[in-house]
Amino acid sequence: MYTSAQFLPEEAISTAEPSGHGKVAAWVYSEAFVPEDEVLLRARERASELGCPAVLPGVGAVLRVLAAATNAHAVVEVGTGAGVAALWLLRGMPLDGQLTTIDREVEHQRAARTAFAEDRVAPQRTRIIPGRPGDVLPRLADGAYDLVLVASDPLGYPEYVNEALRLLRPGGVLAVDGALLRDRVADPARRDELTTVVREVGRTLRNDERVLPAMLPSGDGLLLAVRR
Template sequence: MNSETHITGPVDLGEFIEGFLPDDEPLLLARRRAEELGCAAVSGAAGAALSLLAATLQARAVVEIGTGAGVSALCLLRGMAADGVLTSIDLEPEFHRGARRTLLAAGFAPSRMRLIMGRALDVLPRLTSGGYDMVFADAAKLEYPSYFDQGVQLLRPGGVIVFHDVLAGGRVGDPALRDPEVLALREVARAMRDDELLTPAILPIGSGLLAAAVRRA
C-alpha cells in the first residue's frame, strides 16, 4: 500500500466558488463600508457574475436599484465599457455618500456614475425607455414585481435584467412558506418565466440571481 496515499473529504463547492476571485483592496474597503453602514452587499461570486454580464453586453448604460455602499456598483462598472455610465438609485443619502467614496477610491471618474436619491418606483418611470443595456435590482423584495414591470421597459433588445437574493436562503422553494417577501419573489420569477419576450434563468450564485435577456427581433 502506498504510504503517501491521501484521503480527502468532500469539497465545499460553495467555498470554492466564492473564493475563485478573491476581493481586491477596493472591494474589501467597500465591504467594510457596507458593514459600517449596515447594508447588505452581493457576495464575491455574485459580484463576479455582474461584472461578467456587463462585460458580455459591453454595457454603456446600466441602472442599479439599491446602491448600498457601492459593492455591486463597483462590480458593474468594472465590467462596463470604458465610457459607460452607471445610474444607481437609493433612498438613503448615507449610502450614496458611501458608494461615491467607494467608486472614486477605485479610480472611477465622477462622470461614470449618476447617483439618484429617491424611491425607485418614482425614479424608474423618468428614465429613458429602451435606453439601457442592463438593470440590476437589489432592494425591497416586496417591490421586485414592480421593478420587473418598469425595468424591462428600460432595456434595449438584447439587454439583461437581474434580481439579487431571489433564493432567500432557500425559503422561496418551500411551498409551505407564504410570507409577503417569498410571494413577491415567486411572483417576479413567474412573470419572468412566462414572458415570451424574455430568455430567463435562475443562477444559483451567492444568494441567487434571477436573470433574463430581452429577445432580439
C-alpha cells in the same frame, strides 16, 4: 487584511445543502473563486457597518462578466448600497459607459462615492440619484439600457422588474439579486409575504414571452432574463 469569506452569511452556508457538505463546499469555493481586492472589501465592510445589503462576491463576478459580455454602456442599478455591486459593474463596463444608480438612503450613496473615489472611477461614469426607485425609474428612457440590476427592497421587486423590462433594449439583461432568499423561495412550505413576492417574480419572468430567463445559485440567488 480582509477576505471575502468573512462576509459570506453563515445562514446561507448552513442551509445551502441540507443533505451534506459537498454542495456547501462547492458554493463557498464558487463565491471565493474571483477574489475581491481591498477596495471592494472596504466597500463591503462599510455596507456591513451601515446595515445595507451588498451582493456576494459570486454575484459580483457574474455582474462584471455580464457587463463586459454585453459591452454595457448604459446600466441602471436599483439599490446603490455602499457601492459593492456598482464597483463590479463598472469594472466590466467600457470606460465610456455610465452607471445610473438609485437609492433612497443618501448615507448609503455617500459611502458608495467613497468607494468610487478609492477605485478612481471618473465622475462622469456614474449618475447617482437619491430617491425611491419607484419614483425615479419611470423617469428613465424606454429601451435605452443594456443592463438593469435590481438589488434592493425585495417587496418592491415586482414594480422594479416591470420598469426594468421597459428600460432594456432588445438583448439587454435584467439581473435580480437575492432571488432565492436564503433558500426560502425553493421551499414550497414557505408562504410568508416576502417569500411569496420574490417567488412570484421568478414565476412571472419564467412565463414572460418577452424574455429568456435563468436562475443561478450564485450568492443568494441571481435571477437573469434577456430581453428579446
